[in-house]
Amino acid sequence: MLSYTGMLALLLAMLPYVSSQNEPRINASDQEILQPKSGQELPITLQCNLTNSHSTHQETFWMKNGREIPNTRTEHKHTEFKLSKPRTDDSGEYMCVYAFKSAPNANASIEVKAAPEIIGHKRSENKKEGENATLYCKSVGYPHPMWMWRKKVGRGSYIDIDNSTGRFFIINKDNFTELSIISVDISTDPGEYVCNASNIIGSKESMTILRVRSHLAPLWPFLGVLAEIIILVVIIVVYEKRKRPDEVPDDDEPVAPIKTNSTNNHKDKNVRQRNTN
Amino acid sequence: MPSPATTNLGYTPPDGGWGWAVVFGSFISIGFSYAFPKSLTIFFKEIQEYFSISYSEIAWVSSIMLATMYAGGPVSSILVNRYGSRPVVIVGGLMVGVAMVTASFGTTILHLYLCVGVIGGFGLAFNLQPSLTIIGKYFLVKRPLANGLAMAGSPVFLSILAPLNQFLFDHFGWRGSFLILGGVVFNCCVAGSLMRPIKTPASKTTDKNDAGKLDVTPQTAGQNKQKSGCAANVNQFIDVSLFKHRGFLIYLVGNVLMFFGFFAPVVFLAPYAKHQGIDEYSAAFLLSIFALVDMFARPGTGLVANTRWIRPKIQYFFSFAVTYNGLCHMMCPLLPGYSGLVVYAVFFGLAFGMVCALLFETLMDLVGAQRFSSAVGLATIIECGPVLLGPPISGLLVDIFMDYKYMYFACGMMMLAGGIFLFIMNYFNYRWLEKEQKHREVEGLEIGSAKELAANEEDKDNKEEIKLIKEEEVGNSTCKEL
Numbered sequence: 122m123l124s125y126t127g128m129l130a131l132l133l134a135m136l137p138y139v140s141s142q143n144e145p146r147i148n149a150s151d152q153e154i155l156q157p158k159s160g161q162e163l164p165i166t167l168q169c170n171l172t173n174s175h176s177t178h179q180e181t182f183w184m185k186n187g188r189e190i191p192n193t194r195t196e197h198k199h200t201e202f203k204l205s206k207p208r209t210d211d212s213g214e215y216m217c218v219y220a221f222k223s224a225p226n227a228n229a230s231i232e233v234k235a236a237p238e239i240i241g242h243k244r245s246e247n248k249k250e251g252e253n254a255t256l257y258c259k260s261v262g263y264p265h266p267m268w269m270w271r272k273k274v275g276r277g278s279y280i281d282i283d284n285s286t287g288r289f290f291i292i293n294k295d296n297f298t299e300l301s302i303i304s305v306d307i308s309t310d311p312g313e314y315v316c317n318a319s320n321i322i323g324s325k326e327s328m329t330i331l332r333v334r335s336h337l338a339p340l341w342p343f344l345g346v347l348a349e350i351i352i353l354v355v356i357i358v359v360y361e362k363r364k365r366p367d368e369v370p371d372d373d374e375p376v377a378p379i380k381t382n383s384t385n386n387h388k389d390k391n392v393r394q395r396n397t398n
Numbered sequence: 399m400p401s402p403a404t405t406n407l408g409y410t411p412p413d414g415g416w417g418w419a420v421v422f423g424s425f426i427s428i429g430f431s432y433a434f435p436k437s438l439t440i441f442f443k444e445i446q447e448y449f450s451i452s453y454s455e456i457a458w459v460s461s462i463m464l465a466t467m468y469a470g471g472p473v474s475s476i477l478v479n480r481y482g483s484r485p486v487v488i489v490g491g492l493m494v495g496v497a498m499v500t501a502s503f504g505t506t507i508l509h510l511y512l513c514v515g516v517i518g519g520f521g522l523a524f525n526l527q528p529s530l531t532i533i534g535k536y537f538l539v540k541r542p543l544a545n546g547l548a549m550a551g552s553p554v555f556l557s558i559l560a561p562l563n564q565f566l567f568d569h570f571g572w573r574g575s576f577l578i579l580g581g582v583v584f585n586c587c588v589a590g591s592l593m594r595p596i597k598t599p600a601s602k603t604t605d606k607n608d609a610g611k612l613d614v615t616p617q618t619a620g621q622n623k624q625k626s627g628c629a630a631n632v633n634q635f636i637d638v639s640l641f642k643h644r645g646f647l648i649y650l651v652g653n654v655l656m657f658f659g660f661f662a663p664v665v666f667l668a669p670y671a672k673h674q675g676i677d678e679y680s681a682a683f684l685l686s687i688f689a690l691v692d693m694f695a696r697p698g699t700g701l702v703a704n705t706r707w708i709r710p711k712i713q714y715f716f717s718f719a720v721t722y723n724g725l726c727h728m729m730c731p732l733l734p735g736y737s738g739l740v741v742y743a744v745f746f747g748l749a750f751g752m753v754c755a756l757l758f759e760t761l762m763d764l765v766g767a768q769r770f771s772s773a774v775g776l777a778t779i780i781e782c783g784p785v786l787l788g789p790p791i792s793g794l795l796v797d798i799f800m801d802y803k804y805m806y807f808a809c810g811m812m813m814l815a816g817g818i819f820l821f822i823m824n825y826f827n828y829r830w831l832e833k834e835q836k837h838r839e840v841e842g843l844e845i846g847s848a849k850e851l852a853a854n855e856e857d858k859d860n861k862e863e864i865k866l867i868k869e870e871e872v873g874n875s876t877c878k879e880l
Contacts, residue, residue: 249571338569338574339570345581346582357592358591
């Protein structure tokens with residue numbers, strides 16, 4: 122025979138079960154790990170199924186990383202999202218969201234993970250000594266990677282960046298990292314810098330070369346060009362001066378005969394005639 | 399045959415020999431003048447970031463440089479009239495070089511405006527005018543060819559300077575590049591030293607000729623004696639009476655119309671291609687095709703213009719070139735896809751080269767080599783307006799209609815208008831010139847015969863005089879002997 126307290130205890134024990142029966146229950150597929158580089162880009166399908174709902178279901182849609190994916194709204198309880206050729210930037214946190222008439226939304230999330238891929242970085246940075254240099258790397262991939270900067274010394278060995286001079290500043294954000302060097306030094310700073318992105322799936326690196334020019338670098342080509350010009354001008358002027366004494370004075374008989382010449386000739390002829398007489 | 403105006407030089411131009419060295423010098427000077435402002439645009443992005451200014455503020459550097467280059471035309475002409483071509487070109491080269499070197503140390507954008515824009519612009523103006531003038535002094539028969547070869551400097555230098563500037567920028571940054579470019583521009587001084595002044599008989603025969611003989615001095619000096627007051631003062635420096643010259647006025651009006659639509663299609667070729675969805679490298683390649691065709695079109699046009707069929711009617715050839723240009727632009731929006739644009743680039747390159755090669759040759763043909771230096775100075779300062787306004791107005795058209803085809807139609811219309819105007823007016827001009835030539839010949843015969851008579855009279859008088867003097871002497875000597 123159950124006592125009154127026993128029945129109360131049983132009811133209390135059943136309470137969570139009863140209340141959970143009124144919560145909407147969603148069956149979601151497991152998390153996926155993308156391997157886009159392996160060559161076998163198998164299509165991935167994310168699925169959600171609403172098995173239990175207490176209120177009238179209105180519609181379903183998908184969200185990625187907190188933003189709604191367009192053209193995914195349907196009224197079915199079973200919904201799918203297909204990634205036909207999944208790439209690294211398809212990775213992220215996906216949620217299937219169920220909207221109800223007079224109850225709050227319910228959702229389930231599926232994580233699509235991938236190793237990070239570096240999509241943006243400068244191949245080289247050329248700066249004059251004393252200027253500020255900025256090296257950066259951008260990545261895609263979920264979960265967001267941890268960033269590390271290293272400098273290459275010798276063949277294949279890396280060291281962490283030595284910030285004893287206090288000129289190096291690193292800013293790390295989710296998919297972005299930036300290494301700023303204040304007032305680059307021509308003796309210690311030039312070299313190959315590597316940014317490394319790693320998450321639990323994998324890691325990736327990319328390299329940027331930092332070159333530092335001295336203040337006087339453009340001076341040598343400038344002086345070279347000046348020397349060439351002075352030599353050419355001297356050659357031309359000397360050639361002209363040497364030609365002048367050999368040059369026959371310019372012919373100043375104009376092409377069109379001028380009437381005055383004929384009178385000149387007449388005079389000369391007359392004088393000669395007179396003299397010969 | 400060239401029109402009578404051209405033969406009033408008073409001497410025969412060599413038409414060869416050292417003239418070809420002068421053409422090479424002009425090639426270098428003209429190349430720098432036209433290509434240098436355009437090639438500087440490669441540095442603009444970096445300078446814009448360095449000084450933290452907007453795009454329009456940095457674009458002013460190029461505009462100021464072009465504006466002073468055109469506005470400095472009259473100043474240049476005055477100096478050439480006074481001192482000859484060589485000193486002006488050398489000074490011009492020095493100015494641009496020093497301006498660039500100073501600009502490389504500049505700390506504000508104002509320094510760049512002053513150094514590169516104003517001083518650099520004047521320096522380039524001092525390069526452009528004298529180079530064109532001296533060709534007229536050295537060549538007459540082969541002048542169109544010489545002009546075509548010299549004007550080819552512009553596309554050649556642009557093709558060299560554009561990649562060179564990119565290379566300098568990658569290795570030295572904009573300051574180092576400006577320093578090195580300053581050195582490179584000093585080559586204009588080398589070009590100037592090639593421009594040996596030609597010894598005109600006018601300077602020599604003034605010693606020989608006594609008063610009473612025919613004046614062999616240039617036309618302008620003769621005209622100076624007629625005017626008085628401040629007009630004479632201005633005329634000493636620059637020949638303002640050109641504004642009464644019919645050919646010059648025709649040239650001016652036609653060119654002002656033409657220049658409104660001349661440069662804009664070049665500026666917008668790459669943006670139009672990108673607008674059509676073509677990638678950046680292919681769009682840049684279009685410009686390379688254009689420059690390559692232009693490079694060969696200029697001397698080719700000079701060669702064609704030199705033939706005895708075209709030379710007498712060279713003004714028609716120029717009108718044809720301008721009209722052909724206009725037709726190209728009208729057709730451009732109708733050509734589909736990338737291959738259509740390539741065809742357009744080839745035809746446009748040809749048209750552009752033809753017009754540029756003949757641009758100054760026709761002016762020389764109209765006003766004569768003596769007055770050319772003043773004419774070109776006055777022409778460039780008036781053309782300054784449409785040259786500078788053309789691209790921005792076209793840009794405005796593109797912005798308003800959001801479509802490039804209206805801009806091409808507008809440019810095509812302006813060039814067709816200019817070409818047809820030049821064609822019609824030159825037809826009349828040739829007829830009037832022929833009439834004047836016949837009139838002058840008739841007058842000349844009359845004057846000639848009158849002068850012959852007068853000279854014969856003078857001769858007889860002189861003979862009598864000398865006879866008397868000689869007889870006196872003989873008389874005196876015989877008296878002494880006796």
